[in-house]
Amino acid sequence: MAKVKMLTQTGSEAGTIELNDAIFGIEPNEYAVHAVIKNHLANRRQGTQSAKTRADVRGGGRKPFRQKGTGRHRQGSSTDPSQVGGGVAFAPKPRSYRYTVPKKLRRLAMFSALSSKVLGGNIIVLDKLEMAEPKTKEMIKILEAVKAEKKALIVTAEVEKNVIKSSANLPGVQTTTVGQMNVYEIINHGSFIITKDAVAKIEEVYAQ
Numbered sequence: 001m002a003k004v005k006m007l008t009q010t011g012s013e014a015g016t017i018e019l020n021d022a023i024f025g026i027e028p029n030e031y032a033v034h035a036v037i038k039n040h041l042a043n044r045r046q047g048t049q050s051a052k053t054r055a056d057v058r059g060g061g062r063k064p065f066r067q068k069g070t071g072r073h074r075q076g077s078s079t080d081p082s083q084v085g086g087g088v089a090f091a092p093k094p095r096s097y098r099y100t101v102p103k104k105l106r107r108l109a110m111f112s113a114l115s116s117k118v119l120g121g122n123i124i125v126l127d128k129l130e131m132a133e134p135k136t137k138e139m140i141k142i143l144e145a146v147k148a149e150k151k152a153l154i155v156t157a158e159v160e161k162n163v164i165k166s167s168a169n170l171p172g173v174q175t176t177t178v179g180q181m182n183v184y185e186i187i188n189h190g191s192f193i194i195t196k197d198a199v200a201k202i203e204e205v206y207a208q
Contacts, residue, residue: 001025002118006125006196011145014127017196019118020203028112028119033183035101036109040184045097054079054087106183107206113186114202124148124193129156134165143173149190155181157197178202 001018002025008014019025054060060079067074075082081089117123124146131138143152151172156163159177167173176185178201186192194202 004118004123004125006127007146008127009129009142009145011147017125017199019199020207023111023203023206024114024118024123026111026115028116029108030112032105032109033112033116033187036106036183037187039099039101040182042097042099047095047097049092050094051088051091053089053091054081056091057085057087059085109183110186110206113183114192117186117192122149122191124191125199126193126195128197129154129160129163129193129195131160131162131166134162136166136169139163139166139170139173143170143193146193148193151189152191152193153181153185153189155192155194155198157195157201178205 001021003016003018006014006017054077057079060077064075064078064083065072077083078086080086114123126146129142152174154163154167154173154175156175156177160175164175167175172189174185174189178198
């Protein structure tokens with residue numbers, strides 16, 4: 001098992017922690033990560049874009065001008081896409097972009113994302129992350145103490161309201177729990193900050 005240095009909130013060393021190689025130590029699979037991120041972004045799309053086809057445009061009941069003698073091309077309806085004010089050819093309509101990917105692929109992508117953070121040295125394990133009250137300044141001090149990048153993902157085992165509120169006004173900093181984190185967020189943030197309890201919960205959830 002890989003050993004990673006563990007830090008306190010003040011940035012001092014607090015020993016080491018062993019990470020499960022089956023979760024944090026695999027060879028990252030780029031295809032799996034790409035497929036799952038693509039799926040995540042597709043599922044986030046609202047799919048509300050809409051335009052009128054020639055069937056939706058008002059009018060078109062009579063022939064706009066006579067067939068011959070005008071010097072123009074023949075036209076049977078004012079709703080034709082070639083006419084000003086006509087419908088849109090192949091107009092987009094509201095639809096769902098959602099689709100699913102296999103569970104095994106999702107697990108492989110999650111393991112690949114976590115392992116890539118370990119391989120890149122971008123994982124920061126804290127022995128604990130506790131805040132008596134929501135203070136943005138305190139969160140800034142913690143992030144500076146552990147030398148986190150501007151874009152950082154903070155993962156806790158359970159919902160920590162003070163941590164969430166303290167990070168809410170910091171651009172590039174996002175908080176989540178083990179149950180809510182996803183591959184896109186992990187890859188999209190430079191630093192992956194996680195508590196010791198969250199590591200244990202990840203290994204418990206994905207060991208099955």
